[in-house]
Amino acid sequence: MNSMLTNNQQRTICSQLGRVKLQLLYKASIHGFTGAAFHQRCDNYSPTVSVGYNTSGYVFGGYTKQPFSQSGQYVWDDQAFLFTFSEEKLIKYPVSDPTYAVRMIGNSGPYFGEALVLVYKSQALVYADPAYYYSYSAAEMHGNDLNLTECEVYQVEGKVT
Template sequence: MNSNLTSVQQRALCSELGGRVKLKLLFKASIHGFTGAAFHQRCDARGPSISVGYNSSGHVFGGYTSAPFSQTGQYVNDQKAFLFTFKGDALLKYPTTYSNYAVKMVGNSGPYFGESLILMNGGAAVHSNPGQYYTAFTPAEMHGNDLQLIECEVYQVEGNSSSYTVSILIYYK
């Protein structure tokens, strides 16, 4: 499996996570399937995570959680959680504003960041609700109002004596 992230995007994400980390690709929806079951089979209990989306509009976006994925149906408190998008090579970060609802562990979807951003929401689609549990973003800035996924990648981040997971979603028109 090959990553769709550019080396510049990988460096920006790794820098945000503390620098000396390595990304290990765990899941790629175009190979494993655009289903919550496929995502959870490969990603549950693998550590903290970042979820990223790509679309045909050229947007790369997602979210980070330090909590490992599961299927409990419960919200997880995560003060370190954030959403992000790339503007050119620059990483724009939207921190959680209500950490008690930062991440929800839902079995029938992909990465679920509060009610603000849900990746692989019932297939190759995204749910976006700006300002709900995260610093407000505009849909145009985050994903160009394009909610159709072309890819979802999930990475485990290794290093700094911690493990993290990064999920990457790719959108194309």
Template sequence: MAASVNRTNPKECAACKELKEKGRGVMICAGCSQMFCNKHYPQHRQLIDKQFDQLIEQHALFQQDLNQTQHKTVSQLIQEIDEWQQEMFDEIMRAVTASKQKLTQTLSKQDEVKRKFTLITNDLRVKQSTHDYDESDVDEWKQQLAELEQQLKNVQTQKLNLNRSINFTKLIDIQVIEKTESISPPLHSPKQPLFIGGTLLNDKQHQIKLNEFCGREKEHWTLIYKGTRDGFAAKDFHRHCDGKGPTMTVIQSHGSGYLFGAHTIIPWSSQNGPKNDSEAFLFTLTNPHRHPITKFTIDDKWKQYAVLHVKTRGPILGSVHHLQ
């Protein structure tokens, strides 16, 4: 919106003043209350239009983020927790059954020791009453008792250890990723992380290096699967990743926290068999040997086997003899 200037008190054009040019303001911008000449007012208006277009783009990005957060309903998430509960219960029951079987075997060995000892006892009583024994009999009984003593010690060393130190509050990890800005910045903004949603690639240098390995320095990645969040079973991986590609798989080792992984452009699937991927590679970010960040490409003659899709397995990429 613009208004005519009061010609009895002319003022300098704001743009001309900034450019150290001479120009009289003839129109006032209702938004910033600055005056502009006929030349610079359209340029000022174009700048406002450009800012508005950027706002529309930010609005669209926020709508995309909002839709992603609504991808799973509460009932779906609760169903996943229920499935996880059943899986954990099945694992516990398998462990209980195996432990009971082992305990039964141990008690059977103890009963066998008692049975053999009873036979020796009866034999000794008979021989003692009849004095029908010699040195060889005594040596044999000594040997039998020594063997039973050792067998009894082996049985007695069995100890029951029940792990009661499990922190059940940490078995299920629910993470909320908080954005620092109310509206997402434009694409390729230096403030926007290249890997969105994950927690393993917080190091900006790691993000940049992985994009360099891919040959796409400004690529942005969004987390689609996380083991501690979505489950470690093969069906969990395929439920979230089938049909998705290119993907970057990042793995953190237990305890030491070293980071490594793999990249493939082939969308994941549950169709068993090898996949040809000329751009697949493995990488190490941190490792116990203090090697630098390194990319391991697949040997050309093995690229047809670079990626293996298996319905009952998670991500499988390459093997040692396939690397260059």
């Protein structure tokens, strides 16, 4: 599997986390744009970086130190954040309420609060509501384009600081 993240984008994400590297676990175009495929490849791995790519060329996603599951519950994570790239610059949006940082839903991909869901309801779609638990501009993050061309999830290997 080849990553769609450029080397510079990978370095930039890793520099935010510590002395780490990214290992690709899930690629929706290969494994399927379904919650089942995402959970089969990603449950119980942590920490992770989830990345969405849309038809407008935006690269965006989120980080969590919590392992994904299908419990249906919200999971507390004070280190979680959403991000987007503006050219090669990373813009971070930290979680505003760590109690609701990540939600573990079986029929969707990475689910950050109610703010950002990649592979929403097992479709190549994004659900985005910047009013919940993360504060961001939808136009800045993904250009208001909710159609995914790809979703990738990476395990973060090494010591996150």
